[in-house]
Amino acid sequence: MGVRGRLKRLERGSREDLASFALEDGSRHYYDPESGECFLHSMDCLRAQGDGVPFPEPPETVKAIARAKNRRAALDQLYSGGSFGVFPYEPVALVERGELVPRSLVAGRDLGDGPIPDLSE
Numbered sequence: 342m343g344v345r346g347r348l349k350r351l352e353r354g355s356r357e358d359l360a361s362f363a364l365e366d367g368s369r370h371y372y373d374p375e376s377g378e379c380f381l382h383s384m385d386c387l388r389a390q391g392d393g394v395p396f397p398e399p400p401e402t403v404k405a406i407a408r409a410k411n412r413r414a415a416l417d418q419l420y421s422g423g424s425f426g427v428f429p430y431e432p433v434a435l436v437e438r439g440e441l442v443p444r445s446l447v448a449g450r451d452l453g454d455g456p457i458p459d460l461s462e
Contacts, residue, residue, distance in 0.1 A: 362418060363410040370405035372419075379403060379419055386429035387446045396429060396443045403430075407439040 359371040372378075378400045386396045402419065409415035413436045420428050427446065434442040 360418065362405075362415040364405065364408050365410050366408075370402065370409070372402040372405075374419075380427070383427040383429050383446075386443070387427065390446055399430075399441060403441070407435060407441055412436045412439060 358373065360374045361369045361371045364370055379402060382397070382400050382403060389396050406412060406415045406419065416428075416432060416436060429443060429446060431440075431442040431444045434440045
């Protein structure tokens, strides 16, 4: 077996624990479904919204949903149950146009409302 054959076999073996979805260009995006990166990004966005600052840069897996061949299936695959229903972007804009448009994560507030006031006292 040549070097290329060995390399291909190693690549396949390294992806055994990874999930994936097809991208528009025919390639695949691989990710670790147990990494928690998408959930943690959602929590960072919630914190940013509470502080009245822009959302942080999304992780590569979230960006890849916008380039997925079937964006609805990729979104459902990543956010169907393990993320507690917290997705910081407009699902319709993502599925229909492939755009990551930030959305409010707090009921009754718009993103331009500024920081959430501290009502703890």
